[in-house]
Amino acid sequence: MASKRIYNVAIVGYGYWGPNLMRNFMHSVNFTVAYLVDSAPAALNSFQVSYPNVAITTSIDVVLEDDGVDAVVIASPPKSHYNLAKQAVLKGKHVFVEKPFTTSFEEASEIVELADKHALKVFVDYTFLFHGAIGTIRQIIQDKLKFGELLYIDSVRINLGIFQSDVNVVWDLACHDIAIFNYLLDDLPLAVQAVGIDGLGNGNENISYIHLKYKNKFAQINCSWSSPVKIRRMLIGGNRQAILYNDIEPTDKIKVYNKGVVFDTEDKRNEILQDYRTGEVFIPKYDTTEALKNVVCGFYDALTDAGESRGDGQAALLTTFILEMIQKSIILGGKELEIDWRQVGPSLYSYITSKGMLNQQ
Ligand SMILES: NC(=O)c1ccc[n+]([C@@H]2O[C@H](COP(=O)([O-])OP(=O)(O)OC[C@H]3O[C@@H](n4cnc5c(N)ncnc54)[C@H](O)[C@@H]3O)[C@@H](O)[C@H]2O)c1
Structure with missing residues (x-):
């Protein structure tokens, strides 16, 4: 051998x-x-x-x-x-x-x-792409019969952090969220919009609010080095279940809620009726091996x-491109910027299409 x-x-x-x-x-x-x-x-x-x-x-x-x-x-x-x-x-x-x-x-x-x-x-x-919790979340989302269609992701990544001198909070912290979104969704945003606050006036924003628009879903990120409390929380909503991922919890970082709102459009009175499903909460097991x-x-x-392929250079290029678009939107005062993925060049575009990343519903 x-x-x-x-x-x-x-x-x-x-x-x-x-x-x-x-x-x-x-x-x-x-x-x-x-x-x-x-x-x-x-x-x-x-x-x-x-x-x-x-x-x-x-x-x-x-x-x-x-x-x-x-x-x-x-x-x-x-x-x-x-x-x-x-x-x-x-x-x-x-x-x-x-x-x-x-x-x-x-x-x-x-x-x-x-x-x-x-x-x-x-x-x-x-x-985080190698964290057991993220792997389990990806499996839950992929089970569309149970989870339904993914509608939104809402991520908060804030704490009193070290103000980095060579990058802003988007490149330092939100880069994790972008990489996680790309991995979880197998999809790419078609537009970004972001604002940022540069507290020290050195050109590096320390607080940012970012909005990403996909074909049929939204994601948003609040990242900050200036929060008195540390929060690492992601809410991932489908139309049947929702996942709360709280990375600060020492154990049981993921909770799956069989709860949500159902809109009944079949009602005889021709009204859209809203009903709350208050089902059980499930705490799935995940691999707790150190991510690193x-x-x-x-x-x-x-x-x-x-x-x-989670760590490959092509996947990281996609994250880098989105970070750069976010940065441009901040510079333009929060302008929504559409992304035409053909701009990334033929080799990376063919990587995107080979992974079916722009085919998601
Ligand atoms: N994956 C994660 O979750 C994670 C967490 C923290 C930091 N990081 C990343 O790790 C990197 C380092 O971050 P850090 O917080 O350890 O920074 P740091 O400033 O604490 O340490 C950087 C070290 O690199 C040395 N250094 C600087 N320029 C060098 C050069 N040209 N050649 C050799 N050594 C050099 C410095 O002397 C210092 O000891 C950053 O890219 C940061 O974003 C990743």
């Missing part, structure tokens, strides 16, 4: 999120962490005590020149992703990039094109062509 290939990776960026990636890559039987790169020497000092076998360096150049490194895992601030990913791909390395992929669609497209040209993989970590562990497995599946 052929032995399983183990990939050597270098992790770049060891601030808040890098240690979580390090722990999960270290524990994976599919990967060896060969290097940790951080431009700040202080970040590296704390690390070496715990993992003496990993080489540390303040410059990615050493990693790029090492033919033994198969992939570069990028967990530095968003504005640095493009340059780091491009350099890595040009040196023949696969790339794993933290969300948000890049800070523009143009940059993201260039990375995906370059990687394709060199037969390399681009994987983007939208961690699943992400690391997903990256391995992508590298070995095992059919994994």
Whole structure:
């Protein structure tokens, strides 16, 4: 039996999120962490005590020149992703990039094109796509007989967060919602409209309200770094059931309500009658494996062509394009912007059509 290939990776960026990636890559039987790169020497000092076998360096150049490194895992601030990913791909390395992929669609497209040209993989970590709760929600929604047609999604992702210096709250937080919507709905918005407040006046909005219009449904997002309370709540309504996903709950994050409003249009008096169905509430089980562990497995599946597509570069390009449209709408003072998906270019458009993403009712 052929032995399983183990990939050597270098992790770049060891601030808040890098240690979580390090722990999960270290524990994976599919990967060896060969290097940790951080431009700040202080970040590296704390690390070496715990993992003496990993080489540390303040410059990615050493990693790029090492033919033994198969992939570069990028967990530095968003504005640095493009340059780091491009350099890595040009040196023949696969790339794993933290969300948000890049800070523009143009940059993201260039990375995906370059990687394709060199037969390399681009994987983007939208961690929630690998969370057991999201997987279970997707299954519930797909059971149309029980759930009915999906009508709306309402997401609130607010807390007292760190004001990022290189992206606004849309690219930092709402990017999760957009990636989740694309994955849950297998559908894409046909128009976006958004407003934002730039509290510090540095060009990076810290509060935003976003509205997405699909063919037959709506979604909206409120994201903020300025809320005194932390809320991570998504309400997903179908015409038979509704799902409440509360990510703050330590357990039982999903509740399915067999409750709703029924409109009786068959009434003899020719009036539309409204009736409330107050059915039971169901708490489904879901896989509680740490999402980041699943992400690391997903990256391995992508590298070995095992059919994994949740983290692929094309899916992340769609999210990036929607984020850019939202940003444009904010700049235009909340103007509704229609999206013609042919604008994304023939290769990405053919990805969209191959997935049937614009065929949803
Ligand atoms: N998937 C998730 O849920 C999740 C959660 C938090 C953060 N993130 C993402 O992870 C990334 C890092 O976020 P963070 O909160 O850890 O940031 P951070 O500022 O805490 O840490 C970034 C680290 O990268 C280093 N760095 C900066 N530029 C570098 C470069 N060019 N080369 C090497 N090192 C460099 C910094 O010195 C710092 O140690 C961001 O893209 C962020 O959006 C993802």
